[in-house]
Amino acid sequence: MCNINLEKLIQECCRQNITAQAQVYQLFSGKLFALCLKYSRNYQDAEDTLQDSFLTIFKMIPQYNNEGSFEGWMKRITINTALQKYREKSPLQLVSEGINEELEEEVVLETESVNVDVLLSLIQNLPDRYRLVFNLYVLDNYSHKEIASLLNITEGTSKSNLSRARQLLKKEVEVYQATAQKA
Numbered sequence: 001m002c003n004i005n006l007e008k009l010i011q012e013c014c015r016q017n018i019t020a021q022a023q024v025y026q027l028f029s030g031k032l033f034a035l036c037l038k039y040s041r042n043y044q045d046a047e048d049t050l051q052d053s054f055l056t057i058f059k060m061i062p063q064y065n066n067e068g069s070f071e072g073w074m075k076r077i078t079i080n081t082a083l084q085k086y087r088e089k090s091p092l093q094l095v096s097e098g099i100n101e102e103l104e105e106e107v108v109l110e111t112e113s114v115n116v117d118v119l120l121s122l123i124q125n126l127p128d129r130y131r132l133v134f135n136l137y138v139l140d141n142y143s144h145k146e147i148a149s150l151l152n153i154t155e156g157t158s159k160s161n162l163s164r165a166r167q168l169l170k171k172e173v174e175v176y177q178a179t180a181q182k183a
Helices: 003-014 018-039 043-063 070-089 116-124 128-139 144-151 155-182
Strands: none
Touching: 003 018, 003 043, 018 043, 018 070, 018 116, 018 128, 043 070, 070 128, 070 144, 116 128, 116 155, 128 144, 128 155, 144 155
């Protein structure tokens, strides 16, 4: 979509034009829903997060200052909404694990032979504390400092949880690959 049209849509959304809001929803709901799925335990939670995200987006849209991409701005709101839902539902129970030599080593995932949908499903099944850090760091390019701030943990805990997520994911990928070879 042309930037001029997007700028007009944003201006109309600032005026609470329902038609413009519907167009913005139609343009971006697919990408944002995929993002919600990464941070939700199930489809229903992802739908709820998407709805809440758009409510926040339309409420805060007058604050968007055309710096950076509009889509990136909406993604940040969506991620923050998903994380807020976790904090409200139940404490995240992020474990402060001491970083040891074993955890600091980079875990290499051999995922070439794994279908993307299967890999995303395996990520989805990680415990919340590991899945959130993994998604923020690997899939959404947040730094450990940013993750620590978002989740109210230390950078060391973020690094440790990422390493543990990679270890668990590596084991699950290996089990999947072994099962697939037998079939």
